Amino acid sequence: MARYSKEERRKLLKEALAENPFFTDEELSERFIVSVSTIRLDRGELGIPEVRERTRAVAQEAYSTLKSLDDQELIGELMELVIGERACSKLVVDESMVLTKARVARGHYLFAQANSLAIALVDAKMALTGSVELKFIRPVQLGEVVLAKGVVLKRKLNKYWVEIRLSVGAEDVLCGNWVLFAIEDPAGIRGEME
Amino acid sequence: MARYSKEERRKLLKEALAENPFFTDEELSERFIVSVSTIRLDRGELGIPEVRERTRAVAQEAYSTLKSLDDQELIGELMELVIGERACSKLVVDESMVLTKARVARGHYLFAQANSLAIALVDAKMALTGSVELKFIRPVQLGEVVLAKGVVLKRKLNKYWVEIRLSVGAEDVLCGNWVLFAIEDPAGIRGEME
Missing domain, CATH: 3.10.129.10 (Hotdog Thioesterase)
Incomplete structure (x- = not known):
């Protein structure tokens, strides 16, 4: 049985990724004790891109800060x-x-x-x-x-x-x-x- | 007037280059207060090659020591x-x-x-x-x-x-x-x- 309700999980997922955008779907699936495809579905619903795209976005912001x-x-x-x-x-x-x-x-x-x-x-x-x-x-x-x-x-x-x-x-x-x-x-x- | 006799200078030149093979002819000419061409002549007589060749020989020996x-x-x-x-x-x-x-x-x-x-x-x-x-x-x-x-x-x-x-x-x-x-x-x- 899953530890969280879908609503709870999505809320926590969003918070977790806001804090650390580098979590992979695999890591998130372990964390929330659900399958990787459930995590993908959650991300889709929340409009959160996959880890590679998130990393790229963060990196671009970091590089633009270089002085x-x-x-x-x-x-x-x-x-x-x-x-x-x-x-x-x-x-x-x-x-x-x-x-x-x-x-x-x-x-x-x-x-x-x-x-x-x-x-x-x-x-x-x-x-x-x-x-x-x-x-x-x-x-x-x-x-x-x-x-x-x-x-x-x-x-x-x-x-x-x-x-x-x-x-x-x-x-x-x-x-x-x-x-x-x-x-x-x-x-x-x-x-x-x- | 030169500071050393030709024989003295050649002996000292040989010793100096044995200790530090990287001296250039210019540096040696200043050291012995003679012209650069005199130094070249001395080296020729002593059978000592020019600095580039000496450096190469020393470097080859050094590289062969690498372990x-x-x-x-x-x-x-x-x-x-x-x-x-x-x-x-x-x-x-x-x-x-x-x-x-x-x-x-x-x-x-x-x-x-x-x-x-x-x-x-x-x-x-x-x-x-x-x-x-x-x-x-x-x-x-x-x-x-x-x-x-x-x-x-x-x-x-x-x-x-x-x-x-x-x-x-x-x-x-x-x-x-x-x-x-x-x-x-x-x-x-x-x-x-x-």
Whole structure:
């Protein structure tokens, strides 16, 4: 027997997707203990598009927010960006990113995903990384999907403290603290990092 | 008047190039206060090839020493490698590495040069980065040549402490400390970084 009435379920479904638009139909079907086709029907009734389309819409909004980087300069796929607050990106580890011998992602790809997300969080035309302390927690295998989450911990004038955490599923794979500098005039960047 | 007799100068020239094969004829001419053509003549007499050829020979030797990385996995051009001791590489910052707006090298390219040099220093079939503390000292402009120098500070079983310093001319641009792990069996890498 289903746990919720149809009306209840649709209300909760709408709320769940408003909070996290990345839930798949499969995940929702487990959550509400109904079949995947019931979830599809619910979405149809509620006028909510499928997850791929929802992700695209969210990503477009996130990309349009980018200020300190160009679209193609962010490593990974941007999923959320509230400049000065928090951001999220996704990177699928492909053949080009792994070490030949070990088949695990090379450190600088994970660094690039984290570093470019940290830069995206800075509210300025440009940002430079000042210092970084980071820890690689476990290697990332070919084909794994790395989710990066960034949070601005503190800001003082043009200086930002950002925490970045990379995970695969429920496991953290990298975490680190970045100090960055907002630069309003790209022509005068020399010496501004002191 | 020249500072040294021809015999003295040739002896010193040979010693200087044995220690640092990357001296150009121009640098040597300043060092010995003679003309560039005198230096060329000296080299001819001593059977020492020109700097480009010497660099190539040294690089080939360095690449043949690589163990924990494949040739093309090292970012930059390897110039020296004594595994477990010290290494040196060179990276010319080209158009593909700079930020569109600021025309300075993106952080992850410098990280990649440093990180891959640190990995090359580990005496094992494979190495993984455990943690890194690094500081970007000044931005690197398009066209600048970045020299990376790495030194193994300490080693304990499969754990390495490596210092990496990147410079452009006489100026440091990045410095950092790496902790790395040597992995002899690439199949068993999960959980070895604890």
